[in-house]
Amino acid sequence: MLFFSVLSGIIVACLVPFLFKLGRKPASIIISLVPLSLFLYYLFNFGITDNLGYSESIDFFPALGVNLNFVMDSYALIFALIITGIGTAVFFYSSYYLAEHPYLDRFYIYISIFMASMLGIVTSDNMVIMFIFWELTSISSFLLIGFKHREEKSRYSAWQALLVTGSGALALLAGILLLYVITGKMNFSEINAMPGIIQSSTLFLPAMFLVLGGAFTKSAQMPFHFWLPNAMEAPTPVSAYLHSATMVKAGIYLMARINPAFQGAIEWETTLTIFGGITMLFAAYMALKQSDLKRILAYTTLSVLGTLTLLIGIGTPLAMQAMLVYLIAHALYKGTLFLVAGAIDHGTGTRNIDEIGGLRKFMPITAVAATLAALSMAGVIPLFGFIGKELLYGAALEHSLFEYATFGAVFLTALFGVVAAGMSGIFPFFGQAKYPNSQPHEASFTMYSGYAITAFLGLLIGLLPMIVSGNVTKAVSDIYYNLPLADSSSMYLSLWHGFNLVLFLSLGTLALGIVILIFRRKLFNFIRKINLPGYLLPSKAYDTSMSILIASARFTTKVLQNGYLRNYITLILLTLLVLTSYSLFTFSDLSVISLYHPVTIYEIIIAVIISISAVLVIKSSGRLQAVAALGVVGIFVAVVFSIYGAPDLAMTQYSIETLTVILFVLVIYKLPKFLDYSKFSHRMQDFFLASAVGLTMTILILMVTANEMPTEFKDYYGQTSYILGKGRNIVNVILVDYRALDTFGEIVVLSLAALGVFALLKLKKDDGGSE
Numbered sequence: 111m112l113f114f115s116v117l118s119g120i121i122v123a124c125l126v127p128f129l130f131k132l133g134r135k136p137a138s139i140i141i142s143l144v145p146l147s148l149f150l151y152y153l154f155n156f157g158i159t160d161n162l163g164y165s166e167s168i169d170f171f172p173a174l175g176v177n178l179n180f181v182m183d184s185y186a187l188i189f190a191l192i193i194t195g196i197g198t199a200v201f202f203y204s205s206y207y208l209a210e211h212p213y214l215d216r217f218y219i220y221i222s223i224f225m226a227s228m229l230g231i232v233t234s235d236n237m238v239i240m241f242i243f244w245e246l247t248s249i250s251s252f253l254l255i256g257f258k259h260r261e262e263k264s265r266y267s268a269w270q271a272l273l274v275t276g277s278g279a280l281a282l283l284a285g286i287l288l289l290y291v292i293t294g295k296m297n298f299s300e301i302n303a304m305p306g307i308i309q310s311s312t313l314f315l316p317a318m319f320l321v322l323g324g325a326f327t328k329s330a331q332m333p334f335h336f337w338l339p340n341a342m343e344a345p346t347p348v349s350a351y352l353h354s355a356t357m358v359k360a361g362i363y364l365m366a367r368i369n370p371a372f373q374g375a376i377e378w379e380t381t382l383t384i385f386g387g388i389t390m391l392f393a394a395y396m397a398l399k400q401s402d403l404k405r406i407l408a409y410t411t412l413s414v415l416g417t418l419t420l421l422i423g424i425g426t427p428l429a430m431q432a433m434l435v436y437l438i439a440h441a442l443y444k445g446t447l448f449l450v451a452g453a454i455d456h457g458t459g460t461r462n463i464d465e466i467g468g469l470r471k472f473m474p475i476t477a478v479a480a481t482l483a484a485l486s487m488a489g490v491i492p493l494f495g496f497i498g499k500e501l502l503y504g505a506a507l508e509h510s511l512f513e514y515a516t517f518g519a520v521f522l523t524a525l526f527g528v529v530a531a532g533m534s535g536i537f538p539f540f541g542q543a544k545y546p547n548s549q550p551h552e553a554s555f556t557m558y559s560g561y562a563i564t565a566f567l568g569l570l571i572g573l574l575p576m577i578v579s580g581n582v583t584k585a586v587s588d589i590y591y592n593l594p595l596a597d598s599s600s601m602y603l604s605l606w607h608g609f610n611l612v613l614f615l616s617l618g619t620l621a622l623g624i625v626i627l628i629f630r631r632k633l634f635n636f637i638r639k640i641n642l643p644g645y646l647l648p649s650k651a652y653d654t655s656m657s658i659l660i661a662s663a664r665f666t667t668k669v670l671q672n673g674y675l676r677n678y679i680t681l682i683l684l685t686l687l688v689l690t691s692y693s694l695f696t697f698s699d700l701s702v703i704s705l706y707h708p709v710t711i712y713e714i715i716i717a718v719i720i721s722i723s724a725v726l727v728i729k730s731s732g733r734l735q736a737v738a739a740l741g742v743v744g745i746f747v748a749v750v751f752s753i754y755g756a757p758d759l760a761m762t763q764y765s766i767e768t769l770t771v772i773l774f775v776l777v778i779y780k781l782p783k784f785l786d787y788s789k790f791s792h793r794m795q796d797f798f799l800a801s802a803v804g805l806t807m808t809i810l811i812l813m814v815t816a817n818e819m820p821t822e823f824k825d826y827y828g829q830t831s832y833i834l835g836k837g838r839n840i841v842n843v844i845l846v847d848y849r850a851l852d853t854f855g856e857i858v859v860l861s862l863a864a865l866g867v868f869a870l871l872k873l874k875k876d877d878g879g880s881e
Contacts, residue, residue, distance in 0.1 A: 112166045112180050115148055116233055119226025123219045130215045138205035141218050145197035145225060152190045156182050162584060165235065175296040179235040184584035188434065189232040189363055193356050196445045197225050199560025203449055204347040206556040207456065217257060221351065224250035228356050232363055235297045237286045240364075244282065244324070247360060248275045251352050255344040267343040270652065274337045275327050282324025282364075288317035289371075302370035309375050318372055321364070322381060329361025329415045332389040336649035338412055342404040346452030349404055350445050353411060359437065362418045366433065366589040369422060373590075382423025383512060389416030391519045394526035399638050403451040403461040403534055407444060410487070410530045413523055414440045417502065420516070424505055430586045431601050432501030438578060439486060439498040442568040446483035447535055449561040450476055453553040454538055458545045463533055468543030472550040475558050477539040479565035484535025486568040488528040488623065489616055492605055494572040496616065499524060503612045521619065528623025529630070575603035676792070683803050690806050694813065703812045712753075720746050733778045741771040758841055 122144050129137040156162055168178040182190070201221070208214050227250060230243030249272075256268030286296075292311045295301050301308070308314055325331075330338040338358060342349055352358070365382065372378040393412030400406045414436065421433035453476050454469065455461045470477035482493065489499030506520040552558070571577050579602045586601060607613065626633060670681065694700070719742065726739035744767035751760035788796075827840050827848070835843035845853050 116229045119222040123222040126215050126219045142201035145194045145201055149194035149198055156187050176238045177236055180233045181235045183588045184581045185588040186232045188585055192441045193228045200347045200351040203557050203560050206554050220250050220253045231360055235299055237296050245279055247357050251357055254348045255341045257345055264343045267340040271337045271341050274334055278324045278327025281320045285317050285320030288313050298367055305371050308371050325361035325364045329358050330412055331385050333648035335412055339405050339408045342408050350448035365422050369589050379423050379425055382419050386416045386419030386423055387519045390420055390523045394523040397530045401462050401464050406530055406534045407447055427586055427590055429505035430590050432505045434582045434585050435501055436498040439494045442564045443483040443486040446479055446561040446565040450480045453557055457550045460546050466538045466545050467541045470539040473552045476553055479562045480535040482565040482569055484531040487531040492572045494568045499616055500612050503615050524619045525623055529626050532627045579603040683799055687803055687806055698813055702816045704816055716746050737771055737774040741767050
């Protein structure tokens with residue numbers, strides 16, 4: 111059932127075209143019930159019944175240890191509930207927000223696949239299966255970010271997100287393979303049980319940095335952060351779902367999930383602390399420079415992602431607890447604020463915070479939800495964000511690595527977070543009324559119901575933290591491998607811890623943030639004038655590298671793919687000539703070649719016929735004669751195969767030669783009647799190239815026949831072809847069994863080429879003369 115629940119989003123995506131035949135509105139409601147059903151399934155089967163650690167396994171590729179292993183533990187459950195819970199709000203919200211969009215059905219297909227992919231990531235125990243779902247999120251998010259594909263900015267942002275996260279995915283795949291080389295295991299549960307073997311391996315650092323490459327690009331850590339603000343070109347529901355609650359947290363999920371394998375290594379802790387800290391502080395500062403609501407929220411999301419990475423780097427049980435609480439609190443308040451930004455844009459026609467204010471009179475329900483979310487984001491008691499901020503300060507104070515720097519960065523980030531919360535969730539609804547649209551209005555029930563619930567949950571869980579306390583404690587044990595559950599039982603969450611340093615720090619941050627908000631105009635004007643030089647911006651480096659890549663592609667195309675068949679063949683033969691000659695004269699002993707071989711009379715006859723036919727090919731004045739002579743060459747080469755005990759090759763050669771002659775005749779029939787001989791210089795060039803290739807191949811064959819080398823492959827195929835493939839012809843068994851997929855691919859390519867040729871032959875001119 112767990113496996114089915116993961117794939118249900120993909121099943122729904124396949125059914126969307128049929129559901130939309132019922133009508134757009136009924137289809138939207140039916141599809142939106144899917145994430146709600148999954149949320150209730152996870153909640154009542156795992157969250158309430160305490161049926162955690164549940165697993166399912168289906169053999170997929172057991173020879174390589176790649177199987178469909180799915181596990182639902184406390185850590186996976188938290189993510190699964192966030193994915194389906196926020197997903198429910200987003201799906202219902204989209205049914206109204208995109209109600210008139212002509213491609214609403216496509217939107218539901220993409221986002222359903224995305225939801226299934228995220229569920230696959232967080233529940234997969236096998237790293238290869240996790241990676242497949244990881245890539246599915248990249249592809250589906252590419253389609254969602256570029257949903258408004260007619261706009262250049264959307265296409266640019268989608269490509270940028272795909273290239274950055276896709277490059278990181280390649281690094282992640284390499285990291286997974288290195289971990290497999292080190293441990294011989296593919297499952298998280300098995301790999302995490304071998305930290306000693308992993309950290310003592312010489313491949314430890316390459317594996318660690320490659321895994322972090324995938325996690326950092328996915329979670330937009332510095333210097334790969336720039337794709338996330340640009341991805342705000344996507345529709346608001348996409349921003350809320352992908353960029354606040356789910357996809358960008360996939361990297362965080364991976365770092366925490368693999369943490370037991372790397373835990374305790376100074377390289378692991380230092381890397382996460384430095385990159386997380388820089389991302390956290392830089393993004394919080396950048397949020398203050400923005401005036402667009404979605405970009406403010408995007409940068410604050412970046413800041414939280416950096417904070418979560420920093421907490422994993424700190425690595426103490428308290429830091430892990432803070433990470434999980436911050437993760438849940440952020441999903442609730444940021445999901446709310448993103449959806450609120452969409453409602454403001456929908457109701458006023460703008461998201462610029464300098465152009466809107468006093469909207470509470472027109473959007474009272476939205477104003478209440480936004481205020482609750484903003485207060486949670488600022489860490490105001492009794493919202494859930496307050497608990498998260500207290501835990502964050504507690505983890506920073508007990509951290510010994512970069513102690514003062516870490517605490518200073520955390521304090522400044524929290525301070526900027528208070529300011530950003532006021533900018534995005536308070537000021538649009540309070541103060542002087544201003545709005546460019548003369549008729550601002552409240553969002554519909556289907557829009558505000560989702561974000562009103564998430565905002566209220568932030569208050570409810572803040573007042574009653576015991577609702578999530580048990581799962582958070584168990585999740586700390588899941589991702590903190592050496593921590594027995596009994597030792598973590600004292601980590602239950604509570605709203606009030608008395609008057610202590612952490613409380614005073616929280617109150618001080620809040621008070622200082624309010625002061626900054628009061629005098630914000632001069633501060634914002636000053637901050638917005640400060641810009642980094644272009645050469646220091648990673649986004650500029652990305653643009654420069656893309657320009658170089660495109661220029662090199664154009665140059666390569668112009669030189670190598672210029673449309674002249676002569677050039678293609680010349681390049682192929684030159685490559686063959688250079689590589690083969692280099693290997694022959696560098697690694698081979700040419701003295702073993704013997705020029706004396708006994709020759710029979712029929713071999714002389716065959717050689718003479720082949721030679722005469724080859725001369726006729728060159729000297730023929732008509733195309734048909736040349737083709738016929740070429741066919742004779744091929745047929746007698748097949749005769750040689752037959753004589754020397756290779757009947758299968760001979761039959762293949764007969765078939766190919768027959769087919770080649772027929773095709774050539776058909777093509778010649780369609781060619782124009784005139785002849786255009788090549789220049790003398792070109793013919794001389796062809797002569798020398800052909801002679802060099804022929805001489806090289808002759809030497810190569812003489813080397814092979816004079817010095818037969820035993821290989822493991824030859825012995826293996828000889829010993830196993832009949833046992834495993836049930837065939838006495840080794841070549842056939844290799845083609846049909848050992849290289850079955852390769853052969854199948856070749857057949858597909860040839861079939862498609864044949865279909866293309868057939869389509870070209872059937873192409874006819876219409877009445878207008880165009881084809």
